[in-house]
Amino acid sequence: MKDSWTHRWDERYSSNEFAYGTAPNTYVKEQLEKLGPGTILFPAEGEGRNAVFAAKSGWEVSAFDISAEGKNKALQLAESNGVTIDYQVGELQNLSFKTEQFDVIALIYAHFPAEIKSSIHQMLSQYLRKGGMIIFEAFSKSHLDYVLKNEKVGGPKDIGSLFSIDEIKADFPDYNFLVLEETEIELNEGLFHNGTGSVIRCVAQKR
Numbered sequence: 001m002k003d004s005w006t007h008r009w010d011e012r013y014s015s016n017e018f019a020y021g022t023a024p025n026t027y028v029k030e031q032l033e034k035l036g037p038g039t040i041l042f043p044a045e046g047e048g049r050n051a052v053f054a055a056k057s058g059w060e061v062s063a064f065d066i067s068a069e070g071k072n073k074a075l076q077l078a079e080s081n082g083v084t085i086d087y088q089v090g091e092l093q094n095l096s097f098k099t100e101q102f103d104v105i106a107l108i109y110a111h112f113p114a115e116i117k118s119s120i121h122q123m124l125s126q127y128l129r130k131g132g133m134i135i136f137e138a139f140s141k142s143h144l145d146y147v148l149k150n151e152k153v154g155g156p157k158d159i160g161s162l163f164s165i166d167e168i169k170a171d172f173p174d175y176n177f178l179v180l181e182e183t184e185i186e187l188n189e190g191l192f193h194n195g196t197g198s199v200i201r202c203v204a205q206k207r
Helices: 003-013 026-032 049-056 068-080 117-125 143-149 165-171
Strands: 039-042 060-065 086-089 102-108 128-139 175-189 193-206
Touching: 003 068, 026 049, 026 102, 026 128, 039 049, 049 060, 049 068, 049 102, 060 068, 068 086, 102 117, 117 165, 143 193, 165 175, 165 193
Parallel strands: 039 060, 039 102, 060 086, 102 128
Antiparallel strands: 128 193, 175 193
């Protein structure tokens, strides 16, 4: 992945404040509370707010990101909450996850560059056991209109990095979709997700 991409996220996560706050994302919190704890992976987990919530709820948590600064913040947050998480730094193909290792993979605003996002999804799928769940929330292609009205809502400004329902269906062909919708939501997450936005939400079970 481009060094500029890594630098961007290191810069965002290097301040004392948490870019997206320390509270978990509302959607992943709601979905995890419906499931019994197991093994879970958080891709592109940044500063660890969702991973730490899951660990506090009894999950065995793994996470990764390209940002070492994100890992540092996540481990600080985990320590202050009295939990541990396995957090790796690097690109997915270079990390040490195992086939069918996880019960859940939670993709929460995991906006990978457009040219690799589908291949990342397909790689991740091999790490999920049969019967395991994908939980997904990220900005939809319609979100660009919301950013033009309010930049504080955040999210990528190139349409290729945003998602559509058809893309999610194509990326996860061997899944039963329990939820797959595009919806408007209100975000209040730290410094960079504030206001009305359009997201794709998905809960899918691997066949």
